[in-house]
Every structure is written in structure tokens, then in C-alpha cells.
Amino acid sequence: MDFVSHLTNNNIKPSLQRIKIFEYLYDNRKHPTVDTIYSNLVEDIPTLSKTTVYNTLKLFIDNGITATVTIEDNEVRYDAIMEEHAHFKCDTCGNVYDVEIDISTLKFKKIKAFKVETTNIYLKGKCNKC
Amino acid sequence: MDFVSHLTNNNIKPSLQRIKIFEYLYDNRKHPTVDTIYSNLVEDIPTLSKTTVYNTLKLFIDNGITATVTIEDNEVRYDAIMEEHAHFKCDTCGNVYDVEIDISTLKFKKIKAFKVETTNIYLKGKCNKC
DNA sequence: TCTAAATTTGTAATCATTACAATTTTATAA
DNA sequence: TTATAAAATTGTAATGATTACAAATTTAGA
Known part of the structure; x- marks a missing residue:
């Protein structure tokens, strides 16, 4: 999976943060929460902000390359696999x-x-x- | 549906609040949120507290007579219909x-x-x- | 009636999410 | 290259739903 192309093809400018967040979602496939995504990526990108994670996930969802998983009523998870x-x-x-x-x-x-x-x-x- | 018996049969003491909350859920079948339940019932029971609505719904869920509906990631709804x-x-x-x-x-x-x-x-x- | 247990209530605390303005980065044109 | 505007990121504050908790009320049993 070429993440840069995938983002570009879906009208998303491939910034470092966006690439890393999508890569994390797609490669791990563990349906992480925002906190999990943030905690793992802040090691790579020390300046990362949790707001950016929220913003980016919303962008991904609006552009159809990510979906929410609301299997529990007290946690929102995210998934980059869009196949049925x-x-x-x-x-x-x-x-x-x-x-x-x-x-x-x-x-x-x-x-x-x-x-x-x-x-x-x-x-x-x-x-x-x- | 005899609500008092239904609660009693499921090990729930049938207080006024509990009866009214279950009745509201069962009769309206609109999968309301806590706010909706509270707003509607506080007209009948002026002393009703939102905490009681939360407590009661948790009790219903623990005893298997209510389920949550998490069709959106930003609102929890409740449902008293337990059939498939x-x-x-x-x-x-x-x-x-x-x-x-x-x-x-x-x-x-x-x-x-x-x-x-x-x-x-x-x-x-x-x-x-x- | 008296007492203990259960229930309800109101307030304060918590936690996820959003709003927003400031900062930084990127892209474009002179 | 430099200047400028636009876009993206960031940090802080605000919001809103839910929970914790202790006080007040109600219920049940002796």
C-alpha cells in the first residue's frame, strides 16, 4: 500500500502526520482509539498534538478512507479497512x-x-x- | 405488558421511577437518549434526577431488560425491546x-x-x- | 413506631471531544 | 530567493456526557 498515493487519490494532502496516522491504522488493524493512536505516534513525532489526531481522523472519514467502530458505547475506535x-x-x-x-x-x-x-x-x- | 411484573421477574424492585422509565422506553420505541428520557419524564415526576435515569438504565442493562443502541459515535440510545x-x-x-x-x-x-x-x-x- | 437498607437526588469531578486562536509549515508569485 | 497567502498543526480553554459520591428520602422489616 502506497500511503502517499492513497491519500492524494482521495484529495488529502499527504503531510507527515497524515501519512503516519493512516499508516498506523492500516498496518496495525487493531481498531485503536484516539488515545492509542496518539500515544504510539507521539514517540515518532514528538510535536504531535491530540487535536491533530482528531482533525486528521475526521478528514479521513469525510473523504471516505476511514470509518468509526462503535462497538462499545464508551469508546470510539477507528478503522482504515473499507472493504465489507x-x-x-x-x-x-x-x-x-x-x-x-x-x-x-x-x-x-x-x-x-x-x-x-x-x-x-x-x-x-x-x-x-x- | 405488565411493567411491574416484568421488573419484578427480572429482580428489579418496581419503584415509580423505574416503572416510568421502562414504560417510556417500551411504549415509545424511539430509542431515546438519556436527555430525551429525562426531559419527557420530569414533567410527570418533577423531582426526577438525571442521575436516576443513568442509574436505572444501567440497572436495566445489567438485568437484561434493556440494551444500548450505539448507531452513532456521539450519542447513546436505549431500547427495551430485546427480541432480535x-x-x-x-x-x-x-x-x-x-x-x-x-x-x-x-x-x-x-x-x-x-x-x-x-x-x-x-x-x-x-x-x-x- | 423504630431502625436499617435501598433508592433517589444534587453537586462536584472526570474524561472525551470540540472550539478557537496562535504558531508553524507549505505553496505560490514576484 | 524572498515575500505573501493559504493550509496545517498545535496548545489551551470550553463544552458536554457520564460518573462518583455523599446527603436526603423512601421503603421494608422487626
Whole structure:
């Protein structure tokens, strides 16, 4: 993945901060919170501000290269994988994993009344390590 | 629905506040926020405190008669309908609707690695009124 | 009725997020 | 290269939802 091209292709000027934040999201795939992103990246970029992390993530979301994961009501996580997938959170270890899924198999009733544009599927339970 | 029995059957002492809050959730089915619940009920119960609304909802959740709806990352909503269903939020009017769904039709790949206990499905788009 | 336990309430504290202005960096044109 | 404007980043303060906690009230049982 060429992060600079990816940002540029999505109308985002590739500053150092933006490249690093996207790279972190894309490479780690752990659906981190703002605090986690900030804590990890401030080691690389000592001047980094948490406001920049917020601003940048909002920019990414507005330009369609990042999505929020709201699997818990008290923490917002971020995800740079935009292909169709669900999320599973282990109640024991707290990790959030990607789950491949075929949303087209979902059968709704009375769904004709709505024009669905986005679908989010969140699963919880216990992972095989716990 | 006999709210007093429902609370009692779930080990919740049926105080006036608890009955009214559950009744509001169950009858309105609009997936309200804490503020909405408080604003509406304080007309009936002038002494009502927002802390009581928070405490009571937490009690309901712990005892399995209420669930949170985290379809947006900046607002927590509450739902007293515990039967399997998905939620649809209209991006235009902001209303959240229940959607009947058969979760058993969902086909996961590699899901064997996880023991799924709860499933939440959130849809967004445009409703037929907007 | 009396006492203890449970519930409710109001206030203060906490924490994530946003607003905003100042600073720094980048891009452009002379 | 230098000057200037625009964009991006930063730090601090403000906001708003939620929680902590102690006081007040209500309920239940002896």
C-alpha cells in the first residue's frame, strides 16, 4: 500500500502526520482509539498534538478512507479497512477482530421502506484465546 | 405488558421511577437518549434526577431488560425491546427505526474462532418519508 | 413506631471531544 | 530567493456526557 498515493487519490494532502496516522491504522488493524493512536505516534513525532489526531481522523472519514467502530458505547475506535467486514469484540481480552462476512446474505423484512446506504455489524463474545 | 411484573421477574424492585422509565422506553420505541428520557419524564415526576435515569438504565442493562443502541459515535440510545432486530437510522430526519431481521441467515467466514454471544446490526440511509 | 437498607437526588469531578486562536509549515508569485 | 497567502498543526480553554459520591428520602422489616 502506497500511503502517499492513497491519500492524494482521495484529495488529502499527504503531510507527515497524515501519512503516519493512516499508516498506523492500516498496518496495525487493531481498531485503536484516539488515545492509542496518539500515544504510539507521539514517540515518532514528538510535536504531535491530540487535536491533530482528531482533525486528521475526521478528514479521513469525510473523504471516505476511514470509518468509526462503535462497538462499545464508551469508546470510539477507528478503522482504515473499507472493504465489507464485521467486527467482533472479545469481552474477556477486549480485542476487536475483523470478521469476513457476506452482507448480501442478510435477509431483512420490510426493508423496502428504507434506502440502506451503510451497514455495520458488531459481534461480541469470547475469542479462541480467552 | 405488565411493567411491574416484568421488573419484578427480572429482580428489579418496581419503584415509580423505574416503572416510568421502562414504560417510556417500551411504549415509545424511539430509542431515546438519556436527555430525551429525562426531559419527557420530569414533567410527570418533577423531582426526577438525571442521575436516576443513568442509574436505572444501567440497572436495566445489567438485568437484561434493556440494551444500548450505539448507531452513532456521539450519542447513546436505549431500547427495551430485546427480541432480535436491527436498527436503521435515517441520515435526514435522524429517526431510528426497528428493522425485523433473521440473523441466522448471516453467513460468516472463519467465525469458528469466536464464540458469538451478541449481535448488533446498524443500518443507515434514507427513510421513505425523507 | 423504630431502625436499617435501598433508592433517589444534587453537586462536584472526570474524561472525551470540540472550539478557537496562535504558531508553524507549505505553496505560490514576484 | 524572498515575500505573501493559504493550509496545517498545535496548545489551551470550553463544552458536554457520564460518573462518583455523599446527603436526603423512601421503603421494608422487626
